[in-house]
Amino acid sequence: xxxxxxxxxSACKNCRECSLCETRTNxxxxxxxxxxxxxxxxxxxxxxxxxxxxxxxxxxGMLLDDMLAIIGMKRxxxxxxxxxxxxxxxxxxxxTVEQDACIGWLRRQTALLRPKIxxxxxxxxAMRIIREDFKIxxxxxxxxxxxxxQVMAMYHPAxxxxxxxxxxxxxxxxxxxxxxxxxxxxxxxVY
Ligand code: URA
Numbered sequence: 001x002x003x004x005x006x007x008x009x010s011a012c013k014n015c016r017e018c019s020l021c022e023t024r025t026n027x028x029x030x031x032x033x034x035x036x037x038x039x040x041x042x043x044x045x046x047x048x049x050x051x052x053x054x055x056x057x058x059x060x061g062m063l064l065d066d067m068l069a070i071i072g073m074k075r076x077x078x079x080x081x082x083x084x085x086x087x088x089x090x091x092x093x094x095x096t097v098e099q100d101a102c103i104g105w106l107r108r109q110t111a112l113l114r115p116k117i118x119x120x121x122x123x124x125x126a127m128r129i130i131r132e133d134f135k136i137x138x139x140x141x142x143x144x145x146x147x148x149x150q151v152m153a154m155y156h157p158a159x160x161x162x163x164x165x166x167x168x169x170x171x172x173x174x175x176x177x178x179x180x181x182x183x184x185x186x187x188x189x190v191y
Pocket of ligand 1: 042043044045046049054055056057060061082121158
C-alpha cells in the first residue's frame with residue numbers, strides 16, 4: 001500500500017533536513033489533483049509562495065496559469081511541485097546540498113502520482129530531473145524518457161517574464177506538450 005498523501009504532506013511540513021527550515025514561513029508541498037497525469041516541477045518557492053504555502057502564486061505563477069490555459073489545462077487538473085519545498089533566501093538557486101536533502105519528498109510525491117508526463121520548469125529542475133549538464137536554451141521542448149515517464153523542460157515562467165522574446169519558443173513547447181498529452185493521457189482536459 002502506498003503511503004497516503006496526507007501522511008506524506010504532514011511529514012514534509014515538519015521537515016528540518018536542511019537549513020532552509022530556519023528561514024521559511026511555510027513549507028510549499030505542492031498543489032493539484034492526486035489523479036493528475038502531468039506533473040510540473042519548478043525550482044523552489046519565492047517570496048509569495050513562502051507566504052501562501054502554495055507553488056507558483058506570484059507573477060511567474062500567473063504566467064504559468066496563462067500558459068496552461070493556452071493548451072486547455074488548469075492547475076486543478078495537473079500537479080505542481082518544486083525541487084525544494086522551502087524558499088532559498090533572496091531567491092538564490094537552491095544549493096545541491098538543499099536539493100539532495102529535499103528530493104526524497106518529490107520522489108515520494110511522484111511515486112504516489114505516477115504521472116505519464118513530467119514538465120521541468122527551468123534549468124534547475126531540468127538539471128536535477130533530466131541530466132546534470134542539461135542546456136535549457138538548446139534542449140527545451142525535447143522529449144526524454146525516464147523510467148517509463150515522458151519528460152521535457154520548458155523555460156521557467158520567470159525567465160519568460162524577464163525575456164519576453166523567448167515566448168514564441170515557449171509557445172511551441174506548449175503545443176508539443178499538448179500533442180503528447182493527447183497521445184498519452186486518458187482524462188487530462190485538453191481541448
Ligand atoms: N518559481 C518556482 O520555481 N517555483 C515556485 O513555486 C514559484 C516560483
